[in-house]
Amino acid sequence: MSLFLATLLAGLFLTIVGGLLVWNHSLIGSSARAGLRSGWAAGLLFGSAAGWFIWRISQLGESDLIFVQTPQPIMAGFAVLAVLAFIYAPDFLAVRGGSALMLLSAEPLLNSAYMEYQYPQRLLLVSAVYSGLCLALYLAAAPYRLRDFLGWLFQAPGRPRWLGGGLLLYGLATAIAAFTY
Secondary structure (H helix, E strand, O other): OOHHHHHHHHHHHHHHHHHHHHHOOHHHHHHHHHHOOOHHHHHHHHHHHHHHHHHHHHOOOHHHOOOOOOOHHHHHHHHHHHHHHHHHOOOOHHHHHHHHHHHHHHHHHHHHHOOOOOOOOHHHHHHHHHHHHHHHHHHHHOOHHHHHHHHHHOOOOHHHHHHHHHHHHHHHHHHHHHOOO
16 A cells, blocks of 8 residues: 555545544434444444455465464364454454454554655654554443443534544544645
8 A cells, every 4th residue: 555545545445534523413322332332333334344354364474384284274263253352252353353353454454654765744643553553452341331422422402513623623634744745
């Protein structure tokens, strides 16, 4: 992935999320709260993360396969674990899936900015990705905290607008920075 594309995609994502929060329609808050325990959202987010992770395992090289000759046993084991997570741990599986997607997407985003010291504006992308990584690790360990945060955020009408305004401005700055490479 090129630095331009990585920066543009991250900027557009932040701009869309910020724009939705600035709009602050009642549908946004109710959908965000309902999506935490939604089976549909869990299937989409956690299923995508599991599929991406299993694909990544299939790409392991010979030096990574210490105990087995091929990656198929490891792939099958993680596929079984993903199915068992849907059965035995369905609460907040969408939050964990979103966290896993953030962790998986960090590598191509950060690799695009690696050793690109001549572009200081790349730090907008890198800062957003590392902030997302910290948030993903925290929410993967305590996904109920997102429920608490969303309850607090949508309790007063000004809070989502302030957060959304900050995300919108940062996303626009990041998207604009993509065109300066």
